[in-house]
Amino acid sequence: MAPSARPVHRRSLLRALGGGAAAGALAGCGVPAAYIAPDERSAGDRSAKDGALTFANWPLYIDTDDKDKTRRPSLDAFEKRTGIDVRYTEEINDNDEFFGKISPSLMNHQETGRDLIVISDWMCARFVRLGWVQEMDRSRQPNVTKYLDPLLRSPHFDPGRKFTVPWQSGITGIAYNKRRLGREIRHVSDLWADDLKGRVTLLSGLDEAFALLLQGDGVDVTRWKADDFHRMCDRIEELVNSHHIRRFTGNDYIKDLSSGDVLACQAYSGDVIQLQADDPDIEFVVPEEGAELWAESLMIPNLARHKRNAERLVDYYYDPEVAAELAAWVNYVCPVPAARDVLASAKDKELAALAEDPLIFPDDAMRERLAIARDITPKERTEFAKRWNALAGL
Structure with missing residues (x-):
């Protein structure tokens, strides 16, 4: 576990009147035909019989081994612990671009081929309004329930975080x-x-x-x-x-x-x-x-075939030990404040110093000045x- 190069280009530009116009127009106008009712969002969950999961994320947004960049220590440990094979893809480079990539499937009641995705909360708001993501079962996510930062628990677009869980914050x-x-x-x-x-x-x-x-x-x-x-x-x-x-x-x-x-x-x-x-x-x-204060959050798209496996992976990353491992690599604001104590007890001086960095673990004075903005409505x-x-x- 070691600090590494910063991820870039995740807070991508809004291009509602440019390259992302089609996506912006669809979500902005709230096209009635695009909305999916709650009883039409789930599919037969294969998790019990199929130990697999497809996870789409941004480039350089997970810990990697310094000697072997194909290895992702925290994810490898999850696979070993659970027996679940995770197909991890770094395919998200822009919020609007990714929206355009999977929206045809979602609006037409088709599978996206992905069980878990990470996008910026302002874009998550569109997915939630359109009914394109499934509510997570918190009874299967005790770590999320216990350790999610109170500041991030109830954004305007998703009160109580029923559909979204922060991956990292900033x-x-x-x-x-x-x-x-x-x-x-x-x-x-x-x-x-x-x-x-x-x-x-x-x-x-x-x-x-x-x-x-x-x-x-x-x-x-x-x-x-x-x-x-x-x-x-x-x-x-x-x-x-x-x-x-x-x-x-x-x-x-x-x-x-x-x-x-x-x-x-x-x-x-x-x-x-x-x-x-x-x-x-x-x-x-x-x-x-x-x-x-903003976040980029995990969501389970409609008709995902491995929902329980996805929920299990989300909860795994809310274990303070795992959250600390991820925070030490990506250096964003950690959505699991309890990870601070894990890093503070590290024998490595560089890791222990991260626990005192207010840009990873904001102190009380800074936290009092942070707020999650009400999102911009489609209208x-x-x-x-x-x-x-x-x-x-x-």
Whole structure:
């Protein structure tokens, strides 16, 4: 178990008016014919007779052996313990792209060939609304029931997490170079100071960017309204027109911040851990008015043939020992706070140090400022994406 290279490109851009338009339109309009009723979502479960499971995930989002990249120690241990053969695929590179890939099967009441998938929660919301995923049986998941972080237990789109379980979590906050800037950043409004004109970037994806900016305006993002969104956009439009905001970015903000072209930016907590290893002057800030806590979650698609096996794998990763092994490799916010004690007791100093990293295990002061934003509804999405994409130049 050892820290390794950071996964990238998971918080992918919303492309509702671009390459992902078809997927966005389908989910955004809530096409009645696409909705699947609860009694039509399950298939005959083969788990008892067929010890198999197909698990689709993002690239570089699970621990691998440093000497043999084809080995995944935590997954190998699950297979050995249970006798379940896991077909693990790294086929998810973009939320909208994956939606488009499996939506024809789901809307037509057909199997996807996958028992477990991981996508960003804002996209999970679409699947849940459309009735394309099955409710998990928590009686078979004692670890999830006991150890899931209370902050992640009840997002707006899935109260009580009946259909989704976080794989990993993260924070959208502010990263900046403290030495080059020469001062601290404590508020979102600090980004708009004169000494940062032309040296600030924001995230280009609507779903990735909007919550932190609303929080900067003092909005409770668990219950924000359309007026809040448009007021925030009015402010961002002024900053774009005055050339205060340098540009809108995907994960390439990492390069801008490292080179010094940008002094401060919207950023993901997981990325900053890697940046700090190369440049200790880079800081990550959860602003005093708050920051967005997000997750990428596990779901069981409709008609999955190995539902019980999938539920068993989900619960396995909520064992604190296993969660600690995964957290030490991916370096995102761990959705199992109890894994912190596991790492703290490690004999390896690097592993023990991870237990004290607030970007993996947020401390109490940071946790008080984190919130899961209310998701954008299908009715809102077309209007909001059009306005945001015009600002971001998408």
